[in-house]
Amino acid sequence: VLAGPVSGPAAARAAALGVRPVATWEPSWPAATEGGAAPFAPEDPARLAYVAFTSGSTGEPKGVSVPHRAVIRLVHEAGFVRLGPGERMLRLSPLAFDASTLELWGALLTGATLEVHPPGLASPTELGAFLRERGITVAWLTAGLFRLVEEFAPDSFAGVRQLLTGGDVVPHDHVARALTRHPGLVVTNGYGPTENTTFTTTHSVERPEDVDGPLPIGTPVPGTHVYVLDERRRIVPAGAVGELYAGGAGLADGYLGDEAGTARSFGTFSPDVGERLYRTGDVVRMDGLGRLRFLGRADDQVKLRGYRVELGAIGDVLTAHPGVLDAVVHVTDGDSAEKRLVASVVLTPGGGTDAVALRALLKERLPAYMVPSLWAVVDRLPLTVNGKVDLRALAARAVPAARAGRP
Numbered sequence: 001v002l003a004g005p006v007s008g009p010a011a012a013r014a015a016a017l018g019v020r021p022v023a024t025w026e027p028s029w030p031a032a033t034e035g036g037a038a039p040f041a042p043e044d045p046a047r048l049a050y051v052a053f054t055s056g057s058t059g060e061p062k063g064v065s066v067p068h069r070a071v072i073r074l075v076h077e078a079g080f081v082r083l084g085p086g087e088r089m090l091r092l093s094p095l096a097f098d099a100s101t102l103e104l105w106g107a108l109l110t111g112a113t114l115e116v117h118p119p120g121l122a123s124p125t126e127l128g129a130f131l132r133e134r135g136i137t138v139a140w141l142t143a144g145l146f147r148l149v150e151e152f153a154p155d156s157f158a159g160v161r162q163l164l165t166g167g168d169v170v171p172h173d174h175v176a177r178a179l180t181r182h183p184g185l186v187v188t189n190g191y192g193p194t195e196n197t198t199f200t201t202t203h204s205v206e207r208p209e210d211v212d213g214p215l216p217i218g219t220p221v222p223g224t225h226v227y228v229l230d231e232r233r234r235i236v237p238a239g240a241v242g243e244l245y246a247g248g249a250g251l252a253d254g255y256l257g258d259e260a261g262t263a264r265s266f267g268t269f270s271p272d273v274g275e276r277l278y279r280t281g282d283v284v285r286m287d288g289l290g291r292l293r294f295l296g297r298a299d300d301q302v303k304l305r306g307y308r309v310e311l312g313a314i315g316d317v318l319t320a321h322p323g324v325l326d327a328v329v330h331v332t333d334g335d336s337a338e339k340r341l342v343a344s345v346v347l348t349p350g351g352g353t354d355a356v357a358l359r360a361l362l363k364e365r366l367p368a369y370m371v372p373s374l375w376a377v378v379d380r381l382p383l384t385v386n387g388k389v390d391l392r393a394l395a396a397r398a399v400p401a402a403r404a405g406r407p
Contacts, residue, residue, distance in 0.1 A: 045069035051256050052098050054194050063256030066101075070197040073223035073249040075106045080188060080202040080221050082138050082162045083110040090131065090139040091116040097386045098194045099140050099167070112138070121385070124149040128156025137161045140190070142387025143168040147326070148380065150174040157182050164202075166190040168388055169214070169294070171326070176211040191217035191294065195265065195278045197250040200224055201292055216291035217284070224248040226292065227277065228284055233270040243298055244284045245269065245277040252278075309341070309370055317365050318343060318358060323351030326381060329372065330391045332398075341372035344394040346380060355404035374398035377405060 011021045041047070049068045053061040075083065081102070083089075089107040091114050093099040107114040115134040122130070128149055131139060139160055141149065146165040149156050157163060157178055163185060170189045179185055185206075192200035203218025205211055220226045227235060228242040236242040254262030265279050283295045296312045311329045318327035326346040331339045343362075347353060355375040362371045376398045382390040 045072065048253070050101075052101075052194050053096060062258065062261065064098075064194045065253040065256050066098075066194075066197055067253055070250045070252065071101060071105050072109075074102060074197050074199065074221070075109050077222060078106070080190075080199070080204065081106065081164060082186075083107070083112055085111040087112040087138050087161075088115050088134060088136045089113065090134075090136045092127075093140065093387075094385055098198050099142075102140060102164075102198050106138075124152040124156070128153035131156050132159060135159055138164070140164040142166070142383070143170045144381060144383045144389055145387045147171050147174050148383075150178050154178070154181055157185060160185060162186045162188060164188045164190050166192075166199075167386070172211050172213060172215050175205065175215065176208040179205065179208040179211070189215040189217060191292075193246075193278070193280055195252045196224065196246045196248075196280075197252065200244075200246045200250070200280075201226060203291060214293070216287065217294045218291050220246075220248075221250075224250050225275065227270065227273055228286060228292075229270055229272075233272075235270070235272045238286050239288070241283060241285045241295060244280045244282045244292065245273070246280060247273070247275045247277045251276065314341070314343065314362065314366065314370055314372065317362060318345060321353065321358065321361065323348050323353030324358070328381060328389055328391070328394070330394070332374070332395050340374050341370070342374045342376065342395055342398045343372035344376040344378060344381065344398070346378055355401040359401040373400065375401045375404040 014021055046067050046069060049066050049071050051063045051065050053063050083106050087107075087110075089103060089112050091100075091103045091107075093103055104114070106112065115130075115136055117127070117130055124145075127145075130136075132155075137160060139162075141163065143165050144167075146163070151174070154177070160182070161184065163178070165187065166189055175187050178187060186204050187206075188202050188204040190199045190202050192198055199221050201218045201220050201224070203216045205215065225247040227245045227247070228240070229245055230236050230240075230242050251266065254266050266276060268274065269277055269279065281298045283298055284292045285295060287293050296310070311331075314329040315327050318324050318329070324345050325348050328344050330342050330344070332342060333339075343355075343358070345355070345358065355377055359371060359375070374395075376394045378394070378397075382393045384390045
């Protein structure tokens with residue numbers, strides 16, 4: 001079903017695909033009932049607000065059912081973000097990406113102005129020009145898009161008062177540079193799965209000296225509770241490593257039409273916690289200041305030919321090299337016997353290194369089974385439409401190190 005005009009080019013294209021157009025509004029519709037008041041649906045915070053389809057770790061899309069209370073919890077008295085009259089908020093994210101929940105309702109429910117970016121992918125310079133021309137004060141960019149804008153159009157944030165970023169590991173060196181260039185800017189690392197309505201935790205920095213390494217994912221937003229549990233689903237002591245579980249008003253109802261999947265991810269799992277929780281699959285620890293620090297996915301530890309491999313450990317060695325601007329380590333599709341490690345790197349211009357030299361470095365520092373057999377050397381890490389690193393595109397161009405060459 002296409003919600004929109006029932007005629008015109010878009011409706012014609014939809015009809016050719018067998019999609020039935022349904023009008024969102026017609027001038028002939030009555031504005032009120034006979035009693036003089038327009039009918040409203042009864043207030044019900046538990047009523048379904050939307051279904052957001054995620055890509056799913058298995059490749060099959062999962063429909064996350066989000067109730068009204070979860071949206072209200074995100075934007076009502078949200079101390080982690082500047083909202084309200086006088087703020088101009090960027091509208092950029094695809095509707096399928098739940099960052100759009102914050103963009104749309106963060107503005108519309110608080111009196112802020114919503115500045116809608118034209119459709120289509122924008123280059124960093126085009127996006128930067130839009131930020132400046134519209135006087136945008138609050139913007140959400142994925143970690144990958146923030147990285148590109150800061151590198152290629154760093155003056156874009158001159159008028160922005162708060163930049164929210166996340167959806168992937170935020171490049172902390174880029175954050176420090178942005179704060180140095182733009183005094184008064186606040187950069188917020190926003191962490192959260194779709195199943196807990198956009199944000200679960202946040203951490204904000206205002207000064208470059210506050211960025212001394214990877215940013216914490218922070219503390220829970222209002223209306224959210226977080227717990228770090230061990231393999232037995234018991235609460236771990238402060239500083240210990242465990243899996244992050246989330247509870248509170250932001251939780252989705254579950255997965256649309258998938259009772260088994262809902263039961264696996266949502267429930268009263270822990271004997272130490274009485275409330276309903278969502279299992280994030282993210283490994284974290286609580287630091288000495290009570291902030292959560294992201295350590296990786298529970299499934300980031302892949303198994304290759306009997307060995308357990310920490311992808312993040314390989315990436316850390318690569319990014320520590322002065323000739324590497326950025327790197328991501330991932331695996332190809334397939335079963336355990338077919339999977340191959342892939343190292344995708346962005347090299348420093350004139351840095352004098354290449355994939356062969358980096359592979360030799362890894363062989364010196366790591367066990368042989370942790371050295372990637374495939375390499376992709378690129379000008380920049382490609383992004384999906386949702387602003388995340390496009391691992392499939394990188395895997396498609398990966399070759400042995402001797403053939404990787406220059407980008």
